[in-house]
Amino acid sequence: MSLPSTEFIVIKALENGVNVIGLTRGESTKFHHSEKLDKGEIMIAQFTEHTSAIKIRGKAVVQTSHGTIDTLSEE
Amino acid sequence: MSIIAMDDLEQQCWECNEKGTISDEACPKCDGKGYIATALGQTLLDFFKRHSDK
Ligand SMILES: [Zn+2]
Numbered sequence: 001m002s003l004p005s006t007e008f009i010v011i012k013a014l015e016n017g018v019n020v021i022g023l024t025r026g027e028s029t030k031f032h033h034s035e036k037l038d039k040g041e042i043m044i045a046q047f048t049e050h051t052s053a054i055k056i057r058g059k060a061v062v063q064t065s066h067g068t069i070d071t072l073s074e075e
Numbered sequence: 076m077s078i079i080a081m082d083d084l085e086q087q088c089w090e091c092n093e094k095g096t097i098s099d100e101a102c103p104k105c106d107g108k109g110y111i112a113t114a115l116g117q118t119l120l121d122f123f124k125r126h127s128d129k
Contacts (some may be wrong), residue, residue, distance in 0.1 A: 019089070021086070028103060030106065031111045033114070036082050036086055036113060
């Protein structure tokens with residue numbers, strides 16, 4: 001990767017079992033990595049040469065350079 | 076967390092809901108596995124692969 005990517009997101013789980021899945025960069029987007037966060041756990045994830053998209057399921061707060069988003073509760 | 080649970084090692088694929096297939100084709104998101112390894116799962120898998128064949 002030529003440019004050092006500093007883009008990252010912060011995910012804080014608001015409930016147990018929040019899923020974070022990284023999707024591959026390239027022609028086909030596969031789920032290449034997953035992570036389970038329990039309530040209060042924080043993950044700081046970078047976009048890399050392998051990961052071009054990140055999918056989050058469950059109740060969580062997500063901070064990006066564009067602002068803070070929280071996922072909707074399923075209740 | 077003192078004991079590793081299965082969902083610490085792998086998570087079910089959102090695309091195929093752990094079936095591994097979508098309309099009889101291998102799921103393109105998980106390559107038909109139905110599950111995606113976590114960092115912990117991948118670490119254990121790499122460890123076993125390196126040490127199990129001797
Ligand atoms: Zn799948």
